[in-house]
């Protein structure tokens with residue numbers, strides 16, 4: 308399905324609580340294609356990609372992955388073997404052919420995609436910018452729906468927020484995310500994601516003010532109607548906020564318990 312000029316989206320058959328309808332694979336270009344996120348290691352999905360490429364009378368020139376999570380990367384090796392195209396990604400990912408660095412431009416069928424390092428959801432996370440069209444392939448840094456999981460230690464809340472702030476410096480109009488549908492108003496979504504994380508941080512501080520002192524108690528207070536399948540992710544997110552606040556000297560950890568620091572306790576409750 309064409310979702311932007313020169314960009315086709317294929318949906319992998321891996322729906323779930325973290326993947327939504329499934330992983331999006333993007334084909335960029337008309338003749339010498341770039342494939343972004345081959346998706347899970349599924350014979351059917353790799354067949355689907357190669358069939359779409361064949362129908363265009365095109366070939367795959369390069370495979371990119373946004374980050375190392377298996378719903379994006381696991382199919383890369385199979386696609387590489389069957390297409391002969393090299394795999395390029397963050398150098399924290401093993402067995403790649405080309406390491407990508409922030410600011411680098413990669414060829415995309417006569418045009419370019421610009422690499423933007425966006426750690427936070429994953430330490431290896433990259434977004435890819437089609438600058439002339441103000442189009443960002445946002446991977447799992449920004450999703451079409453809901454929020455991204457930030458699960459320590461590889462997930463890092465300060466890095467995640469910094470990566471959101473960084474994106475505000477780029478010309479971005481639309482987002483093509485790793486899951487769910489395209490986002491038409493990119494700047495509004497980036498602002499919404501920043502506001503959401505800062506609100507959660509205030510909720511964590513407020514819950515600590517009210518005496519919740521374990522991850523479980525904080526999750527129960529902050530996410531009262533949580534889908535049971537997402538309790539683990541919510542706990543990870545709360546831990547990510549706590550680790551950020553600990554680095555800032557605003558909370559302290561004793562064993563499994565978390566407390567406001569002495570200076571933070573004298574401040575008014577943030578909610």
Ligand SMILES: [Zn+2]
Pocket residue numbers: 325326330376378379447485486
């Ligand atoms: Zn994903």
